[in-house]
Amino acid sequence: MRIAVCIKRVPDMDVKFRIAGHAKGVDETGLKYDMADFDGYAVEAALQMMEKEGAGEVVVVSLGPDAVQETLRKALSMGATSAIQLKCDEVPFDGFAVASALASELGGATYDLIMFGRMSTDNANGVVGPMVAELLGLPVVTACSKLEIVAGRGTARRELEGGAEFVAFDLPAVVTIDEGIARPRYPSLKGIMAAKKKPLATKPANLPEPRLVIARMDLPPERKAGRIVGEGAAAVPELVRLLQQEAKVLA
């Protein structure tokens, strides 16, 4: 089975972001970068399927400047077979532009399965996977928390609001991965050494003109500081009074 996994390099979210001087993005000074969370689950799930089958390949693809090579190398050190960088100076905010560039690369090869994280943790648009599927005319299953491929047929569990559903589909197909599927492994030392020799191809990204463009980025307004109503059960009557009379949410 040939699997492509599309991954994105994003900053670690556990920081207080600052807005860059040009106001159209975050200040990158001091930020640490890694593979987006959901993309990590997708890579792990792909590797497990390849290992279970004992054959096949996992190709990781990332769009962006040369810095994404680090993210691709990480996936290679986890066990991916080869990597492709679709080179551009900046990743557009417009998910359709990204999807177009990916589809133009992925459509030229024959993959049984194309995998994405459910959404990136930075822009959090969550649109690229299904758009690529539509551009390639492939079926797509979004938000999979379980995935199994047997003899060219896939089954998946999808997380829905208030429940889940189980689906079946034929390959080739596109899937987007939710958490719960598999925790990404840490690259072993051996994996890191091996990754250095694995092929990483760089090609120009075939990006159309974006039609959704960032005008500016802002930090959200701080929530007005709240108050501690009191301690223990004794504070309950005052809390209920506030909910009724001040917040007016007990109607």
Add this chain to the structure above:
Amino acid sequence: MTHILAFAEQRGGALRKVALEAVSTARGLADGQDGEVHALLLGAPGIAAHAESLFEYGADVVLVVEHDGFAQYNAESASAFVADRIASGAYRAAIFAASAMGKDLAPRVAGKLKTALASDVTSLAREGDAYVVTHPTYTGKVIATARLLAKPALISVRPGAIPAIAKPRTGRVEKVAPVGDPAKSRVVVTETSTSDSKKLDLGDAPVIVSGGRGLKASEHFHLVEELADAFGNAAVGATRAVTDEGWRPHSDQIGQTGRVVSPDLYVAVGISGAIQHLAGMRTARTIVAINRDKDAPIFKVADYGIVGDVFEVLPVLTKAIREAKKAQG
């Protein structure tokens, strides 16, 4: 291309709150312009009965497709139908909800139409030839303002971000024939496991009572359920720590990697307030936190906090809410 299309989401034959929000959002865009608001309602025979509610929130036309194949959401046929409708050229913009269904549907439609989608927006306005939208990024820590230049403009709106406001219109229903066979799909649903269908969905509930690790074990979650029950209009949520532990199903998880909610009232019980959780609930109108640690980050976003043991506070609060509700009749 002057009309605004609003996708009216239904589940199990009932209109969802996000359907009214989508129509209301479309009304806001259409007012002061030439076009009409067309609400698109796909469902099993009989679904047209909901047209009145859509007129109530500002639809001029309700386009109804009644077919057994649309009883449940069928992504392939629904997206084909919606894309076909938009491709007719009548629409300046199409509004979806960024619900689980909308997050699946809208990018498929955009892909079919080979156009951009502004996803999960929290506000939108027409500015000259573009729509200007805001969208929370970086786990809600940064707000992006973007210009959507594509025509037609496809936009999905975060549930709860733009309130549904009644603006009654005298509208008309247009029955439309489906495109192809709505029951057909390359992806076949083999089984669904929905939690109790009588329970309010997290996206629809005005009140959410949510439990964290402070509850210590799954058998203590009944305290959260009882408080939700006392409100009468509440759904139960949980933190990622709790769903990872298996105390609650994954679908109950509120946070960056789970559901993002904006209820009128959010009661955080035994929740410390990790970034990943705050990203899912910080836009609630009123936040109440009950936690034994006075330094817990949840108190920084809570409007009202009680420092105390949840096992002591919760039963008393449940009783007080029950009495307050009863006093109101």
